[in-house]
Amino acid sequence: KAGVTQTPRYLIKTRGQQVTLSCSPISGHRSVSWYQQTPGQGLQFLFEYFSETQRNKGNFPGRFSGRQFSNSRSEMNVSTLELGDSALYLCASRYELDTGELFFGEGSRLTVL
Amino acid sequence: AQKITQTQPGMFVQEKEAVTLDCTYDTSDPSYGLFWYKQPSSGEMIFLIYQGSYDQQNATEGRYSLNFQKARKSANLVISASQLGDSAMYFCAMRGSNTGNQFYFGTGTSLTVIP
Numbered sequence: 249k250a251g252v253t254q255t256p257r258y259l260i261k262t263r264g265q266q267v268t269l270s271c272s273p274i275s276g277h278r279s280v281s282w283y284q285q286t287p288g289q290g291l292q293f294l295f296e297y298f299s300e301t302q303r304n305k306g307n308f309p310g311r312f313s314g315r316q317f318s319n320s321r322s323e324m325n326v327s328t329l330e331l332g333d334s335a336l337y338l339c340a341s342r343y344e345l346d347t348g349e350l351f352f353g354e355g356s357r358l359t360v361l
Numbered sequence: 362a363q364k365i366t367q368t369q370p371g372m373f374v375q376e377k378e379a380v381t382l383d384c385t386y387d388t389s390d391p392s393y394g395l396f397w398y399k400q401p402s403s404g405e406m407i408f409l410i411y412q413g414s415y416d417q418q419n420a421t422e423g424r425y426s427l428n429f430q431k432a433r434k435s436a437n438l439v440i441s442a443s444q445l446g447d448s449a450m451y452f453c454a455m456r457g458s459n460t461g462n463q464f465y466f467g468t469g470t471s472l473t474v475i476p
Contacts, residue, residue, distance in 0.1 A: 281464070291452065291466040304463045336404055345462045349396055350454075352406035 250275065252353035254339050260359045266327040269356045273320050273341030279303075280322040281350065282314060285336040294337075297322055298345055326358075334360045363388050363460055365453050367467035374443045375475050381428070382438040382470045384453030390414075393457040395436040397427065400450040400469070409451075412436060443474045 253272040261267050273280050281296035281304075293306035297316035314324040320341075326333055336357050340350035364387040374380035386395065397409040412420045412427045420427040428437040440447055453467040 283466075290468040293463060293465075296461075296463065304461045338404075338406065340406070340464075346458065349408045349411055350406075350464055351408070352398075355404040357404070 252339055252341050252351050254337075254353035254356050256356060257354065258357050258359075260361060261329050262361050263329055263331060265329050266325060267329060267358060268323055268325045269337055269339075269358075271322045271324075271339030271341075271353060273322070273339075274351055277341035277343050277351070278320055279342045279345055280316055280320065281340050281342075282322070282324050283338045283340065284308075285338055285355070286334075291338070294324065303345065329360045331360050334358060363390070363393075363455055363457055363463075363465040365455055365465050365467035367453055367470050369470045370468075371471045371473070373473050373475055374440075374447075376445060377442055379439060379441045380443055380472065382440070382451050382453075382472065384436045384438065384467060386434050386436060386453075386455050388434075388455065388457050390457035390459045393455055395427070395429070396454040396456070396464075397425070397436075397438045398452045398454060398466075399447075400452065402449070406452070410438070440472075445474050445476060448472060448474045 279298045282294040284292045296304040300316045311327045316322045336355045338355045340352045366385045393414045395412045398406045410422045410425045412429045424441045426439045450469045452469045
C-alpha cells in the first residue's frame with residue numbers, strides 16, 4: 249500500500265510569488281491535513297479536509313488556502329509569499345476523523361528568497 | 362483548549378540504555394488519544410505508539426512503551442535498549458473529541474544516541 253505522497257519535495261520561490269503543494273493520501277483515507285513546521289514554531293496546524301469539506305482550520309492568514317478533490321487528493325496554496333513562509337510543509341492522512349493515527353508524507357520544503 | 366508540553370528540547374542517551382522522553386498535556390475532553398511520533402532528519406513523521414484515555418494498560422510497541430499517568434496528565438515515552446537509529450526528533454501529540462478530533466503537537470525533543 250503506497251504511503252502519503254507529497255510533491256514537490258523541494259522548491260524555491262521569491263517573495264510575492266505564490267506556490268501550490270500537492271498531497272496524495274493513502275488509498276481509502278478520506279481525511280487530509282496540512283502542517284507547517286519551522287525550527288522556532290514546531291508543527292503548526294493549517295487545515296484539515298474530509299470528503300472535500302474543510303473540517304478544521306488553524307490560525308493562519310487567508311494567504312494560506314487549501315482544497316480537496318473527489319479522489320481525496322489535496323492541494324494547498326500560499327499566495328504572496330513572505331520570507332517567514334519558508335518551512336517544511338507536511339501533509340497527513342487518516343481514514344476517519346475520530347479514530348486512528350495520522351500518516352505523514354515526507355513533506356515539501358519551501359524556501360522563500 | 363488542548364495543550365501539549367515537552368520540556369526537554371534535547372536529550373542524550375548511551376547506546377543500549379533506556380531513555381524517557383517527557384510529555385504532559387492539558388485537556389477538558391473526557392475522551393482523548395495520545396500519540397508519539399519520530400521524525401528523522403529526512404523529515405517524515407513516523408507513528409510510534411498510541412494510548413487511549415480509557416485504556417487501563419500502558420501501551421507497548423516493541424522497544425517503545427508509553428508511561429500513562431492520567432491523574433498527572435502525563436504520557437512519557439520510554440525507549441528501551443537505545444540504538445543509533447533512534448537519534449531523531451520525537452513529538453508527543455493529542456487528539457480530542459471536543460475539538461473536532463484535531464491533532465495537537467508538542468514542540469518536540471531531540472534525542473541523540475551516543476555510541
